[in-house]
Amino acid sequence: QKEVEQNSGPLSVPEGAIASLNCTYSDRVSQSFFWYRQYSGKSPELIMSIYSNGDKEDGRFTAQLNKASQYVSLLIRDSQPSDSATYLCAVNDAGGTSYGKLTFGQGTILTVHP
Amino acid sequence: EPEVTQTPSHQVTQMGQEVILRCVPISNHLYFYWYRQILGQKVEFLVSFYNNEISEKSEIFDDQFSVERPDGSNFTLKIRSTKLEDSAMYFCASSRDNYYGYTFGSGTRLTVV
Numbered sequence: 151q152k153e154v155e156q157n158s159g160p161l162s163v164p165e166g167a168i169a170s171l172n173c174t175y176s177d178r179v180s181q182s183f184f185w186y187r188q189y190s191g192k193s194p195e196l197i198m199s200i201y202s203n204g205d206k207e208d209g210r211f212t213a214q215l216n217k218a219s220q221y222v223s224l225l226i227r228d229s230q231p232s233d234s235a236t237y238l239c240a241v242n243d244a245g246g247t248s249y250g251k252l253t254f255g256q257g258t259i260l261t262v263h264p
Numbered sequence: 265e266p267e268v269t270q271t272p273s274h275q276v277t278q279m280g281q282e283v284i285l286r287c288v289p290i291s292n293h294l295y296f297y298w299y300r301q302i303l304g305q306k307v308e309f310l311v312s313f314y315n316n317e318i319s320e321k322s323e324i325f326d327d328q329f330s331v332e333r334p335d336g337s338n339f340t341l342k343i344r345s346t347k348l349e350d351s352a353m354y355f356c357a358s359s360r361d362n363y364y365g366y367t368f369g370s371g372t373r374l375t376v377v
Contacts, residue, residue, distance in 0.1 A: 184365045193355050193368040194307060238307065242363065250295050250362030251320055254307040 152177040154241050156255035163262055169226040171258050173239030176220070183215055185224045186238040188257065194238055198224060229262040236260070266290040268369035270356050276375045277346055285341045285372045287356030296339045297357040297366065298331065300324070307355070313339065314362075346376045 153176040163169045171185075182201045186194035200206045200213040200222065212225040222241075226233055236257040242250060269288040277283050289296050298310040311321045311331055318331065330342045339358075343350055353373050359366030 182363055182365075186365075193353075193371045196365040196367070199365045240307075240365075242365075250297070250359055250366070251309050251312055252299075252307075252366075253309070256306050 152180075152241070152243070152253050154239055154253050154255040156237075156239050156258050158256055158258060160259040160261055163229050163260070165229060165231060165262055165264050167229050167262075169229045169233065169260055169262070171224040171226075171237050171239075171260070173222045173224075173255055174220055175222070175239075175241045175253075177241070177243055177253075178217075178220065180220075180241045180243045182242040183213070183222045184240040184242070184252070185211075185213060185222075186240060186254075188236045188238055190236075194240075226260075229260075231262050231264055234260055234262050266367075268356055268358055268367050270354075270369035270372050272372060273370065274373045274375070276377060279348060279376055280345050283343050283346055283374065285343075285354050285356075285374070287339045287341070287369055288337050289339055289356065289358030290367060291337070293358035293360050293366075295319075295359040295362050295366070296333070297359075298341045299355045299357065299368075300352040301355065302349075302352045310341070310354075312362075343374075346374075348376050350374060351376045 185198040198213040200215045210227045214223045238257045239255040240252040296313040301307045312319045353371045356369040357366045
């Protein structure tokens with residue numbers, strides 16, 4: 151059973167601070183890693199993808215991947231109240247027998263307070 | 265920006281009834297998926313569809329469920345005899361390939377009473 155684990159939070163940070171979200175996964179053959187943002191009652195929205203070890207930056211978001219430790223993280227710099235949402239870590243083991251199936255973590259609730 | 269369209273946004277049905285949830289994936293995408301999310305729980309994979317056939321399905325996707333791509337644009341999920349525990353948000357998604365992230369539709373909230 152492939153598992154993706156996240157701290158469910160809630161994580162509360164002040165506006166302007168850095169929010170740090172973490173995720174671990176159990177399957178070593180996992181190939182690609184995603185962070186989705188989900189507002190209450192809405193669908194997941196892809197905000198970051200990462201495929202190789204190291205950091206990937208996109209605007210205020212930085213994703214970090216360490217395959218040896220089976221660990222993915224997301225940093226949100228200059229956090230805004232509009233960033234308040236649930237952040238879902240998702241792992242894809244495509245390249246094996248998968249056709250792109252994503253396994254999701256339970257999500258971390260982030261609250262950014264003014 | 266292209267989007268995945270799902271209808272209806274909310275459906276209420278009686279236990280034992282059949283429901284069909286509809287999706288229009290992004291036009292040049294080749295991989296199609298259904299996921300569900302029970303209130304307060306994880307997003308769970310149901311099924312993937314590629315080259316006009318099911319490519320992978322989860323344990324949840326039992327004989328009560330079926331998928332179809334009846335024409336070049338629609339992708340449907342049918343639940344033959346709904347149960348109370350089928351109440352959830354159902355998300356359709358599509359992708360150009362099976363490696364990169366994909367786009368989710370806005371979801372259908374299914375309530376079984």
